[in-house]
Amino acid sequence: MNVNRLYAVFKKRRFAPKFKKNMRTDRTFTMLKPDAVEKGHIGAILEKINAAGFKIVAMKLTQMTTDDAKEFYAIHKERPFFGELVEYMTRGPIVAAILEKDNAVEDFRTLIGATNPAEAAEGTIRKLYAASIGENAVHGSDSDENAAIEGAFHFAGRDTF
Ligand code: UDP
Ligand code: MG
Numbered sequence: 001m002n003v004n005r006l007y008a009v010f011k012k013r014r015f016a017p018k019f020k021k022n023m024r025t026d027r028t029f030t031m032l033k034p035d036a037v038e039k040g041h042i043g044a045i046l047e048k049i050n051a052a053g054f055k056i057v058a059m060k061l062t063q064m065t066t067d068d069a070k071e072f073y074a075i076h077k078e079r080p081f082f083g084e085l086v087e088y089m090t091r092g093p094i095v096a097a098i099l100e101k102d103n104a105v106e107d108f109r110t111l112i113g114a115t116n117p118a119e120a121a122e123g124t125i126r127k128l129y130a131a132s133i134g135e136n137a138v139h140g141s142d143s144d145e146n147a148a149i150e151g152a153f154h155f156a157g158r159d160t161f
Pocket of ligand 2: 140
């Protein structure tokens with residue numbers, strides 16, 4: 001058994017379950033996407049986020065580069081919409097934020113609604129502000145692990161409160 005293999009077994013047995021167990025469940029990551037910013041919906045969307053009980057622990061107006069968007073959405077790189085998604089997400093500023101609340105990931109996905117606004121529940125952010133399945137106003141992390149990865153992609157520790 002070589003060193004790398006030994007390390008993999010050790011990591012799996014000793015660290016991975018511990019890491020999962022200690023994974024925080026009270027944070028998610030969001031972006032108010034370029035269409036929402038262009039249409040002047042920042043205030044209205046933040047209002048809904050606050051009203052739903054999320055605390056903003058990091059926030060900034062920023063613009064993703066093409067490399068940023070390709071990396072952020074790497075999981076979708078084989079999908080037919082990947083090129084359009086990267087174009088869209090880089091065409092103007094976004095609001096990136098880390099949000100805190102119990103059960104943050106799931107509750108935020110409920111608040112934003114289905115990816116396709118035509119299928120989103122009444123009162124959800126995407127139902128109210130999204131134009132289409134592509135330009136759907138807002139991002140929400142899909143797991144605690146991705147929330148941590150995506151938050152760290154945009155914010156240094158000292159910019160998170
Ligand atoms: N998207 C798209 N066409 C699709 C599915 C998704 O343009 O058929 C875009 C859309 O902006 C979506 C993003 O790709 O928000 C990421 O897709 P995902 O399936 O992860 O949806 P989400 O998690 O954002 O609801
Ligand atoms: Mg997703």
